[in-house]
Amino acid sequence: MVLGKVRALAVCFDTLNENNLPVFSGGELVSGRVLVDVTGDVRVRSLDVTARGVAKVRWTESRNAGANTAYTQNYTEEVEYLHHRDCLIGEDRDEDGVDEGVTLLHAGLHEFAFSFHLPQMALATSFEGKHGSVRYWVKAELQRPWMLPVKVKKEFIVFEHIDINTPLLLAPQAGSKEKTLCCWFCASGPISLSAKIARKGYTPGDSIQIFAEVENCSSRVVVPKAALYQTQTFFAKGKGKEIQQLVSNLRGESLAQGKSQSWEGKLLKIPPVSPSILDCPIIRVEYALVVYVDIPGGLNLSLSLPLVIGTIPLHAAASRTSSISSHGSASSWGGVPERPEAPPSYSELAFSEAHRRHCLRGGDECHEHEAAPLLAYISEFRYLPPPLYAEVDPYPDPAEACSVLEARTLDTCPSR
Template sequence: MVLGKVRALSVHLDSLNQHNLPVFSGGDLVSGRVVVEVSGDVRVKSLDITARGVAKVRWTESRNAGANTAYTQNYTEELEYLQHRDTLIGEERVVGSLPLSFIGPRIPVTSPLSTCLHDNASPTPSLRRCVCCVARLHHGACCCCVQGPDSMWFVSDEDGPEEGLTVLHAGLHEFAFSFNLPQMALATSFEGKHGSVRYGVKAELHRPWMLPIKAKKEFIVFEHIDINTPLLLAPQAGTKEKTLCCWFCASGPISLSAKIERKGYTPGESIQIFAEVENCSSRVVVPKAALYQTQTFFAKGKGKQIQQLVSNLRGEPLQQGKSQSWEGKLLKIPPVSPSILDCPIIRVEYALVVYVDIPGGLNLSLSLPLVIGTIPLHASATRTSSISSSCSSVGWLGLPERPEAPPSYSDLAISEAHRQDCLQGRDGSDEEEPPSVMAYITEFRYLPPPLYSEVDPYPDTMDVSGDVQRPDMCPSR
């Protein structure tokens, strides 16, 4: 695009976090400035900004309607979270229409013209612009100039837009703006294979008889999820058993029990996995664990599902008649997007799958749902979760659970001064803060996209259209 005297147009946001990223939540104030750099005097009709936040979903599917008939079905959906518009220079424009003062008298023309009247000498010097040109429809000849006298509408110099122009002199010019995000649950910024949630501010510089110059700046919105809630601090556990073959060739069962200390985590944390695997079959099996992200998109009453492997680990091979225990085996959560649970058209969910890889057979798997939040675990919640996890894991692993009786309060001799000293020491203790979730989210935004596997949660009846079947929940060995 030829900018002419306008060298640059850019949008800058003021509220940046410690990682120099614009990050906001519902109800926050978004402020910034539009910077215009010009090399000479420039006449400006208006400078507008538009802030939008939109969740979009789109995918296509091929269908067979007969022996030799095929068609493509499009699925699209859009949900708007933010719409704000402001004018920084000039009066507020009416989008899609022209002010009546722009329209001049109708001039009869005896023959069609090959070019616009304003490009050559006009029969009437005071009439120079047609409505078609005001609307910035640039053709070899204006539509009104070639259609005949019934369509000839012109703009007079006396009634033209020269009066409301603003002149920007050479140099840098800054124009401040601000607006508040809606006080509601906004969907977290997200980029997926079949959909996205994006927020941004767009600036448009309008000049007379020229195409507008546009600039855009995106910003990040987080719908914060606090994992320090009773629901997300509750332990997750499960048990499964499987027998290979059947009837006369049946072997012994393979049993799997798994447990994690809580349901909520943040990026950068490590999940402590407690598991017990017993192999009574005749095959050599391998216990494994994997963290999966599931993206679900909804449009026109149909769903599209994408499953992504985020992280995994592997145990030692287990021979016949042997067992294996994981006493807090660690699986680190890499930089990932937080869970999205409140958006009607996009959902992002996580699950920890602990499974036994069985050669030549279907894997024995156990899925434990997770929620990836944005507010890390507090120190007090960490101690509470660890105590409850250690106490409950004894009975879960089949060991005798014999808690000691609490001591009598009469046996405790604690002075009031000692109690106050303990409270003051606890309040003034300098505990190391957990790493900010933004560091991991920032890193995640620049990672290459992982491999996807597509899953249709609402499959149609069997046909030859090539629909992808639901893959195995566990990765291959």
């Protein structure tokens, strides 16, 4: 009998996102199929599927002594998040019994389904860095008697969701700094910087509204700037390795001596970047918005505001809360409380009396307001004054009002 050959071995996932990528989160079901295409009859001992998820860190440091390298130190560390194994054909058996339990696959395409649940624990988000990575994959291995195994590996993506709609990530971030330039015995005036943003949490594609004030009392021409940085930190054998990358930046106008500049919500867009990784013990990915003053010939005056890049975007209600908390915040820096504003007047928020009468009678303008969100009605009626007390109906029926008016007129007219 002439045995066939394995033409192809492949792994396919059942669930793909809009970009045709297998993306999952902790606790979700991962399912798929192993495809085996053979040209003739093939004897198979086993077909195993192994799913793994590993965070791995590795870098090398060398110490030099003169012209020669004294020694080289390798730093490696690994954390396993997932390990699952299924046997789709055959069973685990001893290597000596190579002819026991052999399965014969006939010519053609064969499909074998597999499925498993990701752990409910917090998983590290898939990541590729300079000194480390977080990877998840499914590997299929086809074992045949007296032949080398056929293997294939297919990676999938895991996102550990970060919801930015939490009080901690919706809190405003602010700070202020001042610096005086000195040159020998000559000192110039100070340079002051204050900056504030509406919240700490953002998602890729959002724009950061930056409120900043810069005052230049020095003798140099300075330039206010802002930049978004990603910091990758890798840990192994009690030592850390840090890589910082520029993600996005913007530039203000140059400031001469005695000039000042205000940013009233200057926008810095966040490009597609990896979410923050905060729970992995050997890899951390963090972000910070750095608002700084570029000083020629001196150290820059900088202010760092930490950020968290999440995966669940801002909800509408949280967006309104965030905008209200940041409204008018350009005049308050460094945690100094703002002067409380006077409460709104009824004339600004309440309906006018004519408008209320018109609504009670079913005017067209009232029907237009019915299409507005319900929350708008709640905020409008919240500040309405209490109704005026009267024993007489303030909105009588027109016909009934006319008869009452005629009766009063007859009573007050002098008799002839």
